[in-house]
Amino acid sequence: MMTLAEAEALDARDPLAALRDRFMRPDGLIYLDGNSLGMLPQASVAASADMMERQWGDRLIRSWNEGWIEAPTRVGAKIAPLIGAAASEVIAADSTSVNLFKLIVAALRRDPARTVVVSEAGNFPTDLHIAAGAVGCVPGAELRVVAREELASALGDDTAVLLLTHAHYKTGARFDMVDWTVRAHAAGALMLWDLSHSAGAVAVDLNGANADLAVGCGYKYLNGGPGAPAYLFVAERWQAALANPLSGWMGHAAPFGFTDDYAPAMGMKRWLTGTPPVLGLGALEAALTLWRDIDMTAVEAKSAALFDIMLVAGEAAGLECVTPRDPAARGSHISFRTPDAYAITQALIARGVVGDFRDPDVLRLGLTPLTLSYAEVWHAGRLLCEVIASGEWRQPEFSVRATVT
Amino acid sequence: MMTLAEAEALDARDPLAALRDRFMRPDGLIYLDGNSLGMLPQASVAASADMMERQWGDRLIRSWNEGWIEAPTRVGAKIAPLIGAAASEVIAADSTSVNLFKLIVAALRRDPARTVVVSEAGNFPTDLHIAAGAVGCVPGAELRVVAREELASALGDDTAVLLLTHAHYKTGARFDMVDWTVRAHAAGALMLWDLSHSAGAVAVDLNGANADLAVGCGYKYLNGGPGAPAYLFVAERWQAALANPLSGWMGHAAPFGFTDDYAPAMGMKRWLTGTPPVLGLGALEAALTLWRDIDMTAVEAKSAALFDIMLVAGEAAGLECVTPRDPAARGSHISFRTPDAYAITQALIARGVVGDFRDPDVLRLGLTPLTLSYAEVWHAGRLLCEVIASGEWRQPEFSVRATVT
Numbered sequence: 001m002m003t004l005a006e007a008e009a010l011d012a013r014d015p016l017a018a019l020r021d022r023f024m025r026p027d028g029l030i031y032l033d034g035n036s037l038g039m040l041p042q043a044s045v046a047a048s049a050d051m052m053e054r055q056w057g058d059r060l061i062r063s064w065n066e067g068w069i070e071a072p073t074r075v076g077a078k079i080a081p082l083i084g085a086a087a088s089e090v091i092a093a094d095s096t097s098v099n100l101f102k103l104i105v106a107a108l109r110r111d112p113a114r115t116v117v118v119s120e121a122g123n124f125p126t127d128l129h130i131a132a133g134a135v136g137c138v139p140g141a142e143l144r145v146v147a148r149e150e151l152a153s154a155l156g157d158d159t160a161v162l163l164l165t166h167a168h169y170k171t172g173a174r175f176d177m178v179d180w181t182v183r184a185h186a187a188g189a190l191m192l193w194d195l196s197h198s199a200g201a202v203a204v205d206l207n208g209a210n211a212d213l214a215v216g217c218g219y220k221y222l223n224g225g226p227g228a229p230a231y232l233f234v235a236e237r238w239q240a241a242l243a244n245p246l247s248g249w250m251g252h253a254a255p256f257g258f259t260d261d262y263a264p265a266m267g268m269k270r271w272l273t274g275t276p277p278v279l280g281l282g283a284l285e286a287a288l289t290l291w292r293d294i295d296m297t298a299v300e301a302k303s304a305a306l307f308d309i310m311l312v313a314g315e316a317a318g319l320e321c322v323t324p325r326d327p328a329a330r331g332s333h334i335s336f337r338t339p340d341a342y343a344i345t346q347a348l349i350a351r352g353v354v355g356d357f358r359d360p361d362v363l364r365l366g367l368t369p370l371t372l373s374y375a376e377v378w379h380a381g382r383l384l385c386e387v388i389a390s391g392e393w394r395q396p397e398f399s400v401r402a403t404v405t
Numbered sequence: 406m407m408t409l410a411e412a413e414a415l416d417a418r419d420p421l422a423a424l425r426d427r428f429m430r431p432d433g434l435i436y437l438d439g440n441s442l443g444m445l446p447q448a449s450v451a452a453s454a455d456m457m458e459r460q461w462g463d464r465l466i467r468s469w470n471e472g473w474i475e476a477p478t479r480v481g482a483k484i485a486p487l488i489g490a491a492a493s494e495v496i497a498a499d500s501t502s503v504n505l506f507k508l509i510v511a512a513l514r515r516d517p518a519r520t521v522v523v524s525e526a527g528n529f530p531t532d533l534h535i536a537a538g539a540v541g542c543v544p545g546a547e548l549r550v551v552a553r554e555e556l557a558s559a560l561g562d563d564t565a566v567l568l569l570t571h572a573h574y575k576t577g578a579r580f581d582m583v584d585w586t587v588r589a590h591a592a593g594a595l596m597l598w599d600l601s602h603s604a605g606a607v608a609v610d611l612n613g614a615n616a617d618l619a620v621g622c623g624y625k626y627l628n629g630g631p632g633a634p635a636y637l638f639v640a641e642r643w644q645a646a647l648a649n650p651l652s653g654w655m656g657h658a659a660p661f662g663f664t665d666d667y668a669p670a671m672g673m674k675r676w677l678t679g680t681p682p683v684l685g686l687g688a689l690e691a692a693l694t695l696w697r698d699i700d701m702t703a704v705e706a707k708s709a710a711l712f713d714i715m716l717v718a719g720e721a722a723g724l725e726c727v728t729p730r731d732p733a734a735r736g737s738h739i740s741f742r743t744p745d746a747y748a749i750t751q752a753l754i755a756r757g758v759v760g761d762f763r764d765p766d767v768l769r770l771g772l773t774p775l776t777l778s779y780a781e782v783w784h785a786g787r788l789l790c791e792v793i794a795s796g797e798w799r800q801p802e803f804s805v806r807a808t809v810t
Contacts, residue, residue: 024462033466040462048684052453056630057429057445061438061759068631095679097653098503105542121665126654126679129667133652137510137542145665170663219680225461226473226683247538248502249531258575258764260526260550262534274500274531275624278631279453279684354466359663 001312007378010305015298019370022290023223030380032355035197035333035366038223038287047286051279071281072250072272076231078288079222082296083195083214084205085233091268092218092281096196096230097126098246099215100163102271103232104134106242107161107190107213108141114160114189115141120148124169127194131163137245151180155187161213162189166204167197167331170358172323174198174330177209185210190238196220201303201332201368203296212238221332221368224284229277232268239267248273290370302369303332306377310334310365313381317388322362333366340393342401344384347393353380406717412783415710420703424775427695428628435785437760440602440738440771443628443692452691456684476686477655477677481636483693484627487701488600488619489610490638496673497623497686501601501635502531503651504620505568507676508637509539511647512566512595512618513546519565519594520546525553529574532599536568542650556585560592566618567594571609572602572736575763577728579603579735582614590615595643601625606708606737606773608701617643626737626773629689634682637673644672653678695775707774708737711782715739715770718786722793727767738771745798747806749789752798758785 011017023039025031031039055063067074077087093099104117115138117131128145135141146154155162162184167174177193184191192213198204200221206214212235218228234242243264249255250272253263264270304327311321311334319336338344338361345357355365367377387393416422428444430436436444460468472479482492498504509522520543522536533550540546551559560567567589572579582598589596597618603609605626611619617640623633639647648669654660655677658668669675709732716726716739724741743749743766750762760770772782792798 024458026463026465029465031465037461037466037469039465040457045457045462048453048457052445052450052630052688053429056442057450058431060431060434060436060444061442061761063631064442094499094503095653095682097655097679098499098651101651101653101678123665124654125657125660125663125665128665129652129654129657130678132667133650137650139544217680225457226468227680227686228684229682230679245538245542246503246506247534248500248506249529249534250502252530252534255530256764258530260528260530260533262537273506273535274502274635275622275632277500277634277682277685279633279688280682281632283457283684356466359661 001316002309002378004375004378007309007374010374014302014374016294016302016369017373019290020373023371025371028352030353030376031371032353032365032367032380034368034371035201035220036356037226038220038368039371041223041287041290043289044225044283044286047282051282068278071278071285072276073269075229075281075285075288076268078285079199079231082204082291083199083216083233084207086207086236088267089236090231090233091271092229092231092284093272093276094230096194096215096217097130099230099232100127100130100194101134102244102246103192103213103215104131104161104163105137105245107192108134108138110160110190110242114158116144116158117141117161117163118144118146118151118154118159119163120151121145122170123165124194124196127163127165152183155183155189157188159187159189161192163192163194165194165197167201169197170362170364171335172330172333174202177205177211181209181211197331202300206233207235211235218284222284223287223290225280227280228284229280232271234268234271244271244273246273250274250276299369300327303327303367306367306369306372306374307334309374309377310367310381313384317385319363332368333364336363337361338363343393343398344387346398347387347395348384351383351387353383406721407714407783409780409783412714412779415779419707419779421699421707421774422778424695425778428776430776433757435758435781436776437758437770437772437785439773439776440606440625441761442624442631443626443773444776446628446692446695448694449630449688449691452687456687473683476683476690477681478674480634480686480690480693481673483690484604484636487609487696488604488621488638489612491612491641493672494641495636495638496676497634497636497689498677498681499635501599501620501622502535504635504637505532505535505599506539507649507651508597508618508620509536509566509568510542510650512597513539513543515565515595515647519563521563522546522548522566522568523556523559523564524548524550524568525556526550527575528570529599529601532568532570557588560588560594562593564592564594566597568597568599570599570601572606574602575767575769576740577735577738579607582610582616586614586616602736607705611638612640616640623689627689628692628695630685632685633689634685637676639673639676649676649678651678655679655681704774705732708732708772711772711774711777711779712739714779714782715772715786718789722790724768737773738769741768742766743768748798748803749792751803752792752800753789756788756792758788
């Protein structure tokens, strides 16, 4: 097991160390939940105040012409390099769920002979729920949800789209993006990736994998704030062929022409629906400036090293790790399975280590390279061992279920 | 024509006058566009800073259990009294466009024998565009768009839902909510109101009119900020029967149960889809506190008086008013039709009077009783007369079209 001095030595030579000061970090808290809600960048505080007082308060409606109307495009362009996309292939809009609906319906309408959406049992729930809603909007369409090991054989002539979450929200297991995109294409289907747990966590190369479609969330590793706008990606080659079923005015070719008939905008703008959530886009855009000089290789290397520290601690505490050991086969969190996961999560929080519990038996600890030091993760590992060795998690108050999360 | 002294006398006894100080108002600007983007309430500045620094920055993920998860319900309950709804009938979510999609699809699925959505030609474009998208998601459904005078005869045994915007975005003309709801019901159809230009502008009584469904926007008269979350209303009697086609995890009966199968929440929560836009909800919620002690009778009376001032000025300037003279038959803006509307709008802006232009020939001036004084509107009327009498609007720069708005 690594010593604290060794962890501190890693911090001393961490090329990402300076980034920690660019976030607001509450005193005494070791935050291992940046995979659920990323921390607050200092830049977002200033951007939000400017957005409120100058852009909204002072400039008022004029701000639409002074930057707001292009915010979805601008934010999309800033996300693009993090996911291996061209700037013209990404736009920020709505929630991940709403964006999934748009793309699944569009994919189902591409070829009437292909009526099936294939996805994985145990995928993040909203992906499956939205896919069920989307197939309900296309006559004859159906959703086929199968276990991971049956995915390959579930693909066929009838498959319109394969919907997979790149890094699993619970286990952290990551699909090989190239392999699965090839499999989808071999069946003649489109490949739709949910990047919520991978963008900003690991290097993602959608175009390198020849992916067709993707969605992702703004409030996890992208640090966009609670309920931040989400984004969607449509590969250049599909942009003219696919249409948005949520055909609102902001996706119109001429939104201010005020015509009764809908005509989709060219490029990614057709994936907009209503008036964009400007306040949320402002916070997200400010957070994205953090990535300007970041090398994703360094992010992945730090994530892998943080994982090793926590893995050793968790195993020393007798927990079963359900996250793959191979860094290329996982995202940037580590999960332990234990029937006492809920109480252990609560006992850790009482010790100042915030992770989260995922029903029914997973303790999930986010390892966000931009905001965590090696020493912090070392201390979190030590506290995890103490909480378990002392049995303090057995205190009755730690088993009282909160309403949510 | 009223004198300035008379306008100032009205201000001196205006029961709403004190509210003006609760908004940030840029020096030297007469803002007649609160019907497009409401002004910034002072309370929202403080709420936004608290949301960023304390709730997000310091409390982080814990804030979900400390208020965020209930924000859509809480904001909906604060909108409810402004639209004549019960607190349990309104929820804040997504954009007006996305919410329209949900309700139109749900209305079409209620009875397979009723396949037609009826709406008005020249309705706000997104209503028609979204309705077109929604009928595309229900087999056999169609959209029937007719002129206002043909609406009554367009209703029939085949009508699923009548979709009308209560106060017209361009002319300000307001439908009689009781009459048209009765007409829809007489045909066996549901009545769906878009309240974007009426909530906060005029007294609205959805339950008094026995309306079934409604949507509306948060960033106009509700002052929720640019791209604020929208809201939807489903009358109690329909809540169990209608389902959200955008079936995302936040509308699930147990969002944190993480099950593959979708089961809708009871009550209005089923109309949620993805993670709620917390930052936008915070600004909107703070703005809604302004309405706590406001009597809508006083709002309507002031709106009517402001209208009269501007009507006299516009007619003195030789403009044709296209907004109904009867206060009960309009919202809270006044529109003049002239082929030179674009250049006149720009020339007025150059004089510090911000209204807006609506293609192809409408000058639209918002009369928001919470933020405007009688004297301001008097000055705006005077400036309108000067701009037209002087011919200064003919300066070539006023005809250069901006990108948007």
